[in-house]
Amino acid sequence: MANWDEGRLRHYGHFYGLEDLPEGDLLLVWGNCQAESYRRLLGGEPGTAMLGDSGLNTVRVPPAFEIQPDEVEHLERLLTRTRALVTQPIPHDYRGMPIGTEQLIAQLPEDAPVVRIPVVYDTSRFPWQVTLRNWKFAPGAAERPGEDPPVVPYHDLRVLAEAATGQRREVAPEALRAAAAASVQALRAREEAKRTVGMADIVAAERGTGFYTVNHPTNVVLTRVAERTAEQFPFEVQVQPVPETRVLLGGVRAPLHASVVEALDLEAEPTEDWSVGGELIPDEQMRQTHLEWYAQNPLAVEVGMRKYADQLRLLGLAG
Known part of the structure; x- marks a missing residue:
């Protein structure tokens, strides 16, 4: 064992x-x-x-x-x-x-x-948030298994692009809306390819916080997905409520930026800090920590810029 x-x-x-x-x-x-x-x-x-x-x-x-x-x-x-x-x-x-x-x-x-059921993965709230594991596109990948940046296992494409170009850029509202639409369409395509129960419409209809990170939905979204799952059985399954004080996937929470709330017309309060295990970490502190890590790990920058080239262009962060 x-x-x-x-x-x-x-x-x-x-x-x-x-x-x-x-x-x-x-x-x-x-x-x-x-x-x-x-x-x-x-x-x-x-x-x-x-x-x-x-x-x-x-x-x-x-x-x-x-x-x-x-x-x-x-x-x-x-x-x-x-x-x-x-x-x-x-x-x-x-x-x-x-x-x-x-x-x-x-x-x-x-x-x-x-x-x-699909993996409910949605970048609408965090279109710059990605994972870069297993170094699949890097030379020597087999000898160097996955590495995450410090503090959280997510990369921020804005920070990655800044490390690569030396320029710090903001994402335009129209790019945020385009990225949100693309994210839902990608989820729908994965559902069709994997022959899973459809959840993309639930994600698209959610106007609240929705997600804490790209792969950690809120209790509201999880419950709606569970309800649809329960409907698929030939016997009765009743979804069991979760106490309001218990957040199922809230251990890591990324900032929900005001620009995203406004661009997507969400009914949610913006946040400015990360929450990791209950500890608040300012977004600027996370940015600086990751920039320092990228300076010490240039291969991660090279691989990330190549792997996520399409998303970088969509967000106006490439070049």
Whole structure:
């Protein structure tokens, strides 16, 4: 078993066999960072019966990107009890393990309902926010696995372009609107390509805060997606409310700039600081920290400018 701390092992106690599985069959929710939020909304507290007439239970499962080879057996143990699956698109032989979406489906009973849901990723609020992991476009990528900048695992294309050109530029309102439309269209295209339940219209209709980062929706969006997911089953599934004080994916919150609120006509209050684990970090401090990191990691600048050339042009940050 991977060398995880005791707190994490207890958090996933059912998965690791530290707690007995509940009686009866399971609904398994499989995916990456959003999956546990959907499990909570569909199944409530781990190990308890789901609301509705399904007769199923849910348990916490680590996100796919954290699974280690010696943990696959724990996942397979759950699959022997799984009678319904909610899954994000996970590639075949993901990270060298047989844990892709289709590989899990192959282990289920033929009549087990499967609901495919997309990764809800939207850049409307943060059109300059990207990830640059695995150095896929860089020489020596195999020898240099992914690196994130300091503090948060996100790059800001405005800061990246500043590091590359020495110029600091703002993004025009028309570019913000064009980027928002392109983001929703990209989500819709991914849904069609992966044959998932459609969520792009939910994202497009959201006029509130909507997202804390590009891949961390607010409770409001997560709940609406969970409700649509629940509708896909041949049995009744009731989405379970989350206390207002519990934010499912709010550990990292990027500033929602006033320029975005105004350009997109959002019904949300702008924010000026990052929030990371409850600590407020001024946006200017984050910018300076990342500029210093780029100066020490010029390869990241080169790779980022190449990989995100289209988005940089759309935002007026290229050249």
